[in-house]
Amino acid sequence: MAQFNDIPLHELQQGLADGTVTLVDVREQDEWNAGHIKGAQFLPLSRFDPAKLPAPEAGKKIVIYCRSGKRSVTAMEQARLGGRRDCDTHLGGGILAWVNAGLEVEKA
Template sequence: MELILPQEIKDRLAKGEELTIVDVREDDEVAAGMIAGAQHIPLGELPDRHTEIKQNGEEIILVCRSGNRSGKALNYLESLGYKGLKNMTGGMLEWAE
């Protein structure tokens, strides 16, 4: 599983880079805040909504609260043939630090 650090994402967004970020947390968690520009698809809805994720041949960054659910999402999407998947280590807990 390929990992990416929250600080690396922050740095790249600060430079104006457009990233494909999918937040798999639940609605109540996202209500408290999420990464600007991220797409919200709760983990439980991923089987029905994965086709909404842009596959432009570039990376797809998966985010949750701590990195556990986004890891499950990564494994699921990988099984469907998605490429360029990365799990944000530490999740939004680490993002907020």
Template sequence: MFAQIPSTTAAAVPADAALLDVREQDEWDAGHVDGALHIPLGEVIARIGELPDGKLYVLCRVGGRSAQVVQYLVQQGRDAVNVDGGMYAWEGAGRPMVSSTDQDAFVL
């Protein structure tokens, strides 16, 4: 039996939390959390040394990719938490977002 993946709601993520966004570049450009670290899912293992110490909240679009990353990070002994519902839940909770373009931020 598998252990449950640590998770929380978007509304419960502390304002000063360390965030890891594992979406692809076009998704990131459309809208992301200001100050989040962006490492696409396929690059996480190679770039694990870039992750900050301490608790890390992991985001993707709806929570599937981030759950995979959280499972991996927990296996590596890291304190990682999946944000249930991903960026859609973040946006739905009214949490702030920015974009990498001149457009208003949105979830792609």
């Protein structure tokens, strides 16, 4: 398995604030509806297709997240196998880490 990177919460927050991060949520519809990180794009793992990931943009990092960090690793591996070398970063603790840090989620 390839080497993947964890992004610290404060770096993710900064990247979302300054537009240098494209965030992708790979949880399922019910989880998304219950609460997701504002600005995230929804691409559930059950229908995951690396071709549907956002196109790479200069100066922007794609960050994938799920509930706790397991499905995001699966998604990164699928992206790598699909030829995407730019999808190697995730929020290791997932949305649980986000919520446990007292950060807000948006409901669908």
